[in-house]
Amino acid sequence: MFLLPIRKDFSIVEIGSSLLLHDMANKVLRIWRESRDCGLVALDRDWNGEPIVDFPSGWQSDDGAGEFFPLSPTERGSLCGYARQGDLALFLVEPILYPFLLRSGTKAFLAAPFNEWEKARLNDDWLLTPREDGLLGLERPWGEVASLAPFSFKFINGDGAWINPPEDAPNVEESKPGARNFIFRKDRAQRDLLRFSIPSDFASESIDELAERLIPEGWFGVRLESGETRFRLFAPRANEVTVDLSKNLPSFPSETHSLVKDETGAWQVNLPNDLSGWFYSYQVEGSNEEACTDFNQSAEVLDPYALAAVGPAGPGIVLDPSTVESFITEPFVSPSREDLVIVEVHVRDLLAKASLELTPSERLGFSGLSKWISSDDCYLLRLGANAVELQPILEPDAETVDEYFWGYMPVNFFAPASHYSLNPEQASGIREFQEVVSVFHDKGMAVILDLVYNHVGVPNHLARLDKGLYFATDKFGRLTNHSGCGNDLRHTSSAARRLVIDSLKHLVRTFDVDGFRLDLAELLGIDFLREIERELLPIKPNLHLIAEPWSFRGRLPDVIRETSYSLWGDDLREGLLDYARGSGDAASVLRWLQGSFGSSTARPSQTVNYVESHDDYAFIDRLTERSRRNGSNPTELDIRRHRLALAVLLASPGIPMLSAGQDFLRSKKGVRNTYLRGDLNALDYSLLEKSSEHHEYIRDWIALRLSEVGQFLRPAEHPPKSYYQSFMPKGGMSLALIINADKSQGPRRLFFAVNSSPNQEVLFPEAPEGFGDAVLVANSEKVSKQGLQDTFFRKDGCLCLPSVSTAMWAIS
The missing domain is CATH 2.60.40.1180 (Golgi alpha-mannosidase II)
Incomplete structure (x- = not known):
């Protein structure tokens, strides 16, 4: 987005919490580039054909008007939520921006004060219907709607989930962080968004070209050297960077220092004395006159290289990397890929109802997990799997320590979750998680981390550093949303790639983990995945790399088979469900039992076979004869089908993965998305007694697979x-x-x-x-x-x- 300053000599009209420009002449609200030689301008109201105040004179023709073309109602509506089309008010939403909330077949409704907001979804008069152009739309008489203006509005889906407008739409108000509404004005409906040609003298490189060209060099984060504490941050398009510091958290910040920019775009300051344990964050100021920038000088920015943080908003804690390196003298040797049996686990789900005596704080995080793994009552050890895949453990966007979270909305790629740490202000999570990995290794279990690099949570610290440098945008400068989480990493950006690779190296060297599962890896792209592989395998040759091969945009190409990545396999997941229900076909089962999982794999172990994970329903809920997909009281037939499916899973070549509790028929009681439901996700170990025979059946199948007898089930390569x-x-x-x-x-x-x-x-x-x-x-x-x-x-x-x-x- 190419932004220009707004003139200060306008009057202000207040509508709700929104400040609107009001004057007689058209004024510029925002200008951004669509391409090298084409741009868009947003005006304070519909253009009257006169010269536009504050528009760059060098970008106009001599008459000041001949080069402007209003966007079509469809273009304007998709950007602003509404547009005027003749005698109609057209309300539009673009499903591609909300792939999770607006899946195929999901209804969307217009919600506003005049239809009582969330009650709108109870009345089909406000239903948006599919259009030929792929948008969802609702048409109402212009006079009827305009008579109610101005008003706030947004869209809501049939399940009651709010569909937030893009944060950078030109007609948005934010009532509180993350809660946004569109503003409808009858004088901004059809000619306030204009396309124009940029003269060749003003053409510049695109944000994609810029993101590839701006290459970070040297180290980043904090270093303690020669009696100094050195801070270094990459922000090549910023105009000013300061670091706020304090020795004590209650007095933060107690001092501020300016950083100096070098020729590479990095900012640095060297301060006297060892500031270990101090708290710090950055403030980054820019002109917002370059493509896709969103600087906010008043916002505190958590260092993307902070090794520990007090919370998701920061501040970070001053630590030198050399002081947190792993204390492991002999790295753990993980089982070979074809010999892995993985259990996917969540820290708090494991501990919430564990019978081990733990303090309330220990039961919430790393320290409790270490004690539980070391105990005689550890369910995971009894199950017999030889690897755990931990759901994300890096700093999430959870607001309080008691808030349940899965961790798939990270705000930092280096710091262990402060809410899993006993003393986050002392960066205790680093040592505590090192102990978790060490204890798992002592028990013979490999540790694989589920990592999210394709998007970030709130607050979006990287966007405050440089939105366009780190995140993909569309032609309107909006963040793309193929992750379904509001933003997508710009995987072609040199800065983004460097940050991710440095994070992965840090996690290997600091915690001695044995592998990574990369969430929605399609959004990282095949070239970046190959670069990750090249950078990591020399550090730890037996590292397990696992990719979730899809996103809401598509799937990884078949050339992924030329790498060492293993892919989550939805083919077996869905097909084996149908077969166990008695509606599938044996030909597919035969293919899986022979290790053939499609054109994206060159070896059997390039597929992770599973029928249940954290996402979606529990497998027993999908399988059950009971109503409402609630398998908490399974029938005998349900149980037999469940055993059949897991026997096929564990007899198939590839890497089998179970979800914790699956072996004792854990149900989510028919709830599909339980990312906020710690009550449903917590493992109820009383079911181990109730379903002990089923647990023992799965336990013994794992033992059989890993035995000498089961060696034929685990070929490393495709046999003849x-x-x-x-x-x-x-x-x-x-x-x-x-x-x-x-x-x-x-x-x-x-x-x-x-x-x-x-x-x-x-x-x-x-x-x-x-x-x-x-x-x-x-x-x-x-x-x-x-x-x-x-x-x-x-x-x-x-x-x-x-x-x-x-x-x-x-x-x-």
């Missing part, structure tokens, strides 16, 4: 086709598979059979004993490496498998 021999009876709901059929991996083989038909047993043409001495190691009730009693019926040398059941034999 002769490695498998399959049998698929008619009906399409069952199959049997011989694994290591060609004996290329030794004389032992496995025979796995599955039948998801809800009411029909199936006869396989071969029985496992037809291939050698066969020992049953798993059925639908029990799993044992040592062997189980084989009670399956045979008929004329054929194996009979009951409905909704699985079985595996080891053949020697």
Whole structure:
């Protein structure tokens, strides 16, 4: 966005909390570039055709008016929420800006004081309907609407979720941080947004070109050297940067120092004395006359390289990186990728109802987790998985320590969550999380961090440094929203890439973690993902890199198969659900059991196989026969289907992942999105007793997979086709598979059979004993490496498998 200063000689009319410009001549509110040679100007009201006050004289033709073209009603409406089109008032919302709130089929309504705001969604008179151009629109008679002006309005979806206007729309008021409304004025409806041509003398590089060209050099953050404390910040388009400091938090800030800008765009100040433990933040001032800037001198900016923070708004804590490096002398050696069995966990969900004696503060974070992992009552250790994937543990945008959060709205990429720390003012979270990782390693479990780099939460400190440098924008200068969280990292920006890579290196070196799962990695782009891989693997060669391969924009390209990334697999997630319900087909199951997960993988271990994660319903809720997707009281058929699905999951090549509590049938009681529902997400360990047989079944399947018997389920590379021999009876709901059929991996083989038909047993043409001495190691009730009693019926040398059941034999 190319902004110009607004003239100060205007009168002010107050409407609600909005200040509106009012005068006889048109005045400029904002100017921004659409491209090198084309721009947009927002006026204080509809253009009257006269010369525009404050418009740069060099950008106009001689008559001052011939180069301006009003935006079409559709363009204006998509930017400002409304427009006049003849005798109609047109209200528009662009679903692409709200991919989560306005998914396909979701209703949207116009909400304003005259229809009692949230009650609007109860009346279809205010319903926006789909248009051919992809927008949602509502038409009302202009006179009817204009008679009510001026008024505030916004949109609301059918579930009651507010759809906030873009923060940089030219007609927005903000009643409180993050809560925004459009303002409707009848004198700003059709000619207040104008497109114009920029003369070649004023053309400049685009924000995309600028973001690639401005390359950070040297170190950033804080360094303690030679008796000095040195601060360094990258803000190449700022005009002034100051650092606020205080030794004591209650008196923050007690002193302010100016930084000096060098030729690379970095700002630095060297202060005498060791200021370790002091509190600091920045104030960044700029002219807002360059593309996509949003400087606010009064805002406190948390250092993006702060190693610890008191809270999401800051301040940061002065720490030298050398003082927080890992105390580990021998790095943990993680299991190889094909041998991983991951459990996805959330710190507070694990601890909320754990029987271990903990203080209320310990139960909220890192210190309690360390104690629980070390205890004899640790459920994760009993389950037998060899890796945990921790939901985000970096500084989130939660406002209070008691607020439940998942962590997917980070405000800093270096600092452990202050709300998980016992003494955030002393940066205790660093040592506390180091202890968490160390204890997991002592128990033989790898630690994978779920990280969010594709967007940030509130406050958006990076935007205060330089919005366009760190975030993608559209032609109107609005933040794009393919993450569904309000902004998208500009993944082509040199500054953004440097920040992310420095963060990842810090997490490896400081905490000795074993891998990362990158949230909505499609928004980072294949080139950036490759750069991350090149930078990290030399530091820790056995590091596990996992990518969520989609976003609301699309999916990663198939060339991701040429990297070492493993991808979350939605193909198996959705297909296995259908198969377990009795509506899928065995051909897909056969493909998964043979390690074939599509064109985006070159090796079986490039897929993370799962049927439940933190997102969406619990698997038992999706699977259940009960109404309202509430599987908290599952039927016997629900349980059999659940076991069948997890047996297929754990028998398939690739990396299996469970969600904590899935093994004891944890339900979210039919609630789909529980990101604010700590009450539903907390693990109820009493269910371990109630569902002990189910827990033991999953535990023993994990043990079987990781045993010598289960080695054939974990190929590192795709074996030859002769490695498998399959049998698929008619009906399409069952199959049997011989694994290591060609004996290329030794004389032992496995025979796995599955039948998801809800009411029909199936006869396989071969029985496992037809291939050698066969020992049953798993059925639908029990799993044992040592062997189980084989009670399956045979008929004329054929194996009979009951409905909704699985079985595996080891053949020697």
